[in-house]
Amino acid sequence: QQQSKLPNVVILATGGTIAGAGTSSVGTAYTAGKLPIDALLNALPEARKIANLTGEQVASVGSQAMHDSVWLKLAKRINELAAKPEVDGIVITHGTDTEGETGYFLQLTVKTEKPVVLAGAMRSATAISADGPMNLYNAIVTASDKRSSNRGILVCMNDQIFSAREVTKTNTTNVATFQSPNTGPLGTVFDGKVEYYHGILRKHTVQTEFDISQVNSLPKVDILYGYANMNPVLLDAVVNDKAQGVVIAGVGNGNLYPTVEARVKDITRKGVVVVRSSRTGSGRVTLNSETDDAALGTIVADDLNPQKARILLQLALLKTKDPKKIQEMFFRY
């Protein structure tokens, strides 16, 4: 029964632990993405007092299986729904493993100022103290609140609201896994109420140059992890596999092992775009610091972690191969 006073929120479900089911309520063995969105909503009658809800199943996967085509499908569906005057907000249920990546992809490609909020969980729907129902409830509350408009894509987890650009999974199993190491959360959602403490400054959603309406696949970009005595042959492997771009999770301020530097110089000359990010988990990678980007032809990820730098590079490569222009994008988004 639709109630005219309540906002209309559409839930797009993709799977994840929030829809996971296992045989033991105390064990960690379960399968993600088992339960359909209707089952999750039926278990949450409280949410129907907040908003008129409709659910759509976009995918049913553990987010370790997330891929470009689901991202494109999601972004296109959100753009379609958000263009409808009767839709007030959108919630996406998602596994936490790659939730930050999906969120940042949507942050750059969704064209709406309406609230778009991701919800996940660390304990499956059949576990004792499952965190999914409260996280989903909080996401619906957040998406129903007009103050959530024009803040980019939001992520609700453990009573906090994060920016999709900043949030990352920091713990393998803990319910407080999501953190924004560089900025902290934007706000809280508690007792059915949203409170914001910070805004965001980087350009997002309607302010970006990325239009995926006619895009059906994304350029191939791979990530390599830096370490002492790193093997430069790894670079050849991804370049031979036709990567147009490579993100290196370098050590410290995105630094590279000397033989890797030499190989990077060769591949940037061949037109492969190489972005230096960091394996440290927080902070910026700064241009021409210890590493001479001008000499290597590399660009820096600024404060994006490697997996988010990969997403921006994929979208940037749809527009240009010019490292200077791509570097500007890394400082803009």
Ligand SMILES: NC(=O)C[C@H](N)C(=O)O
């Ligand atoms: N907590 C979770 O959601 C983990 C799960 N593997 C997923 O990302 O779908």
